[in-house]
Amino acid sequence: MxxxxxxxxxxxxxxxxxxxxxxxxxxxxxxxxxxxxxxxxxxxxxxxxxxxxxxxxxxxxxxxxxxxxxxxxxxxxxxxxxxxxxxxxxxxxxxxxxxxGPVTNAPGRRARVRVFPLTMLDRLTYPGLTADVWLSPGAEPTQGRIYHAxxxxxxxxxxxxxxxxxxxxxxxxxxxxxxxxxxxxxxxxxxxxxxxxxxxxxxxxxxxxxxxxxxxxxxxxxxxxxxxxxxxxxxxxxxSAATHDRIVWGATPDERTRRRALLDPVLTKPVTSELGAVTPVIVVPGRWTPHEIAFQARHVASMITHNASFNCNAAQLLVVAREWPQRAAFVDAVRTALARTPERRAYYPGSRARYERFREQYPAAQSLTPGADGNVPWTLIDDVAPDPAELLLCEEAFCGLLGVVALDSPHGADPAKFMDAAIPFVNQDVAGTLSCALLIDPRTERAIRDHLATRLSDLRYGAIGINVWPGIVFALGATSWGAFPGHRLDDIGSGIGVVHNALMLDHPERSVAHAPFRITPTPPWFADHQNLDALAKKALAFEARPRWWRYPSLAASALRG
Missing domain, CATH: 3.40.605.10 (Aldehyde Dehydrogenase; Chain A, domain 1)
Structure with missing residues (x-):
């Protein structure tokens, strides 16, 4: 025990x-x-x-x-x-x-530093995956401040x-x-x-x-x-932001209100924090094959169900174009993938009460699994209004819920115009700035490459996963992890400061990971992986001490996923 x-x-x-x-x-x-x-x-x-x-x-x-x-x-x-x-x-x-890795220019006078892959073993172990740290505007890629000043x-x-x-x-x-x-x-x-x-x-x-x-x-x-x-x-x-505010501003609502108005915190020491968010998955419209729809549905379902959805980067909001011809097919595929995923124990305190509060707010929500033995069922809430007052947009659920927001556009399913609408929407109307995902097929990505680069710079999130769950930004370690800069102690949002950042960059603003649209073999964060524990044992030994002789066995185990 x-x-x-x-x-x-x-x-x-x-x-x-x-x-x-x-x-x-x-x-x-x-x-x-x-x-x-x-x-x-x-x-x-x-x-x-x-x-x-x-x-x-x-x-x-x-x-x-x-x-x-x-x-x-x-x-x-x-x-x-x-x-x-x-x-x-x-x-x-x-x-x-x-x-x-290479340092290149990103929009807004930013340096973009490649932090993954850095070795041939990185490239072989995570084929097609890249990660960059974008620095604050005008900052140089200096490192290890405390060791040099x-x-x-x-x-x-x-x-x-x-x-x-x-x-x-x-x-x-x-x-x-x-x-x-x-x-x-x-x-x-x-x-x-x-x-x-x-x-x-x-x-x-x-x-x-x-x-x-x-x-x-x-x-x-x-x-x-x-x-x-x-x-x-x-x-x-x-x-959570609530825990942060109790520590910083006082134990009772009245005390917190009074102290905030006076900018008189209880805790006057420097405080940094990572406090979660409502994590959106932006689905850029394109012409997807049936295999691509099925793969990305499994991907989104895994972003929700990993760790029983008790992740600060768990997907909570699917943002799609209402005019996308494949919208219904994709949402149905996500629904099916969630229904096929075994439930997890609701081990985190308060999860059932949070779930019931959301269900009261959204009586049309679909419970896709039975919620047996006190588990919280995987639940989909379709056609959520794009209104910042919506509970699903303004509060992290932390309990296995996925809302679908369909944005209207006079331009139909034009991918560039959709991004012009979706990015201001998530920046302004969705709570938090910790992480988000963006799914875009390679044909559409090639067609709007320059527009994508510009719009990516507008996304106000500390971690962005393009065709990859942003939890990978957390896991890589070389990337920074934390809210997008700009929150204040009295309006804390997703927190202040960053962690991880193992390459010791002095001025990280955000980290961006990019993966192929269809990752092969099955990614290890997928809920339906067929060989995960065996793979994880080999991967642990490999990551602790990467050696060429360990790679063939690791690759063979991955292929059985």
């Missing part, structure tokens, strides 16, 4: 904080190469406890051993973590200035308030604080996945034993006490 979540030794946060605080100056004296060696040692730790980590997470989420869900846990937990550790180690060995002082302590949904988020957020921001770190685990703390303490012992990192348990009051502790210099959290 996994350890019980939420267990708390009341003295632990104080003791752990004192230990980490006492090492903040020592961390500033450790050079980049030595930090890189510590990251490499942690890779061995992750590999050593990966099976136990996956077993505990699978038990908590209701996945049978060897199932697609267990494979998801291995990929989104140990694999993503080991890959990030490897990339950080490589960056640190390069003194904070690792090799970048270190700030004076005796070090800082970061508090990370961990997410409860994806198991790699707490360690990745902590590693970024240590390696990129130069701060020692204490992580307060979310009670939902506090059962992972013992595994993290084993995996990250090379950082924990010297006192540079600590993981602690506790409910909300423990987090609040840590935020208020004078030893904490900065706070980072992954969660």
């Amino acid at each position: 996994a350890p019980s979540p939420g267990t708390n030794n009341a003295s632990l946060p104080t003791a752990a904080l004192a230990r980490v605080t006492g090492k903040k100056e020592a961390w500033t004296r450790i050079g980049a190469r030595e930090r890189g060696s510590l990251m490499t040692r942690c890779i061995d730790g992750v590999l050593g406890i990966a099976n136990a980590w996956v077993a505990a997470a699978s038990e908590a989420k209701g996945h049978a051993p060897g199932s697609v869900g267990a494979g998801e846990e291995r990929l989104s937990g140990p694999l993503v973590t080991a890959r990030y550790l490897r990339l950080l180690a490589e960056s640190l060995r390069a003194g904070g200035r690792p090799r970048l 270190p700030e004076q002082g005796g070090g800082e302590v970061a508090l990370v308030l961990g997410a409860g949904n994806v198991s790699s988020i707490p360690p990745l957020d902590a590693l970024g604080q240590l390696a990129i921001e130069g701060r020692v770190c204490i992580v307060k685990m979310n009670p939902v996945n506090a059962y992972l703390r013992p595994f993290f303490e084993t995996a990250f012992a090379p950082l924990i034993e010297p006192g540079f990192l600590a993981f602690v348990d506790g409910e909300g009051p423990v987090g609040a006490a840590l935020c208020a502790n004078p030893a904490i210099d900065t706070v980072h959290l992954t969660g």
Whole structure:
């Protein structure tokens, strides 16, 4: 059995904080190469406890051993973590200035930096996938700020308030604080996945034993006490905007309203955050083949059902052209793909209540699965009005819902004109700026290439996936992950700041991934993958230490998907 979540030794946060605080100056004296060696040692730790980590997470989420869900846990937990550790180690060995791919010009005086693929093994392992980090307008592609213009002082302590949904988020957020921001770190685990703390303490012992990192348990009051502790210099959290506002602006609605009006936050320390969004999937009209319709329907369904839809980047809104001749066929194919996808345990607290609230708002919603044993059924809500007051447009559901918005156009299904309407719509009327997907067939993409490039620069999202789920931007590690710049503490939206960014670019604005319209073999995030857990085991070993001799076995396993 996994350890019980939420267990708390009341003295632990104080003791752990004192230990980490006492090492903040020592961390500033450790050079980049030595930090890189510590990251490499942690890779061995992750590999050593990966099976136990996956077993505990699978038990908590209701996945049978060897199932697609267990494979998801291995990929989104140990694999993503080991890959990030490897990339950080490589960056640190390069003194904070690792090799970048080509730097090209993007619209709006932006530099566009290729961060994936960088090696031949990257190209072979993820054929056709590319990822670029777009920098802020006018910024140069400088890297590793703290290693080349270190700030004076005796070090800082970061508090990370961990997410409860994806198991790699707490360690990745902590590693970024240590390696990129130069701060020692204490992580307060979310009670939902506090059962992972013992595994993290084993995996990250090379950082924990010297006192540079600590993981602690506790409910909300423990987090609040840590935020208020004078030893904490900065706070980072992954969660909801409501949680952020309780921490920053006060515990009650009246207090939050009063303090916001006065711009008088309870928490006056620097706060960064990743807070989710309503994730749109923009479907550019074109002439799709039946195979393309079926593939992209499976793709969209997987964007919803991955991790039981408890992802901040889960698809929530399908944005289509009403005049697209294939609109009904595609929506029907998505409906079928969702209906064929097995339900998942609704492990995240409050999901059933959220689901019922949305169902009350949309009585015509179609439950495509039975919702057995307390599961939340996959549900499609067709013909949602393109109105910012619509609940599906203004609030993240986090419970397996997909709404379909059909935009009218006097220009019919013209793809360029559709983008001219769809991009302002999602920018202005859909809540959040964390991530979005855009599906466009290769024939249409070639026909409107220049227009697409211009309109892409107008999309105000921190992560954009072209023909790929934006969760891949999260997983790559070399890409930045976070809201589009511009949110304020009193209007937090999807948050402030970015994480990941393993190549240590100093001025990331957004990351854009691009994949072929039909990816082969079956992508590992697809819910109907036939060999995922076996593939995930090989992929974990490969990502931890990429070697040519590992590739044939990995490829053979992928082909069985």
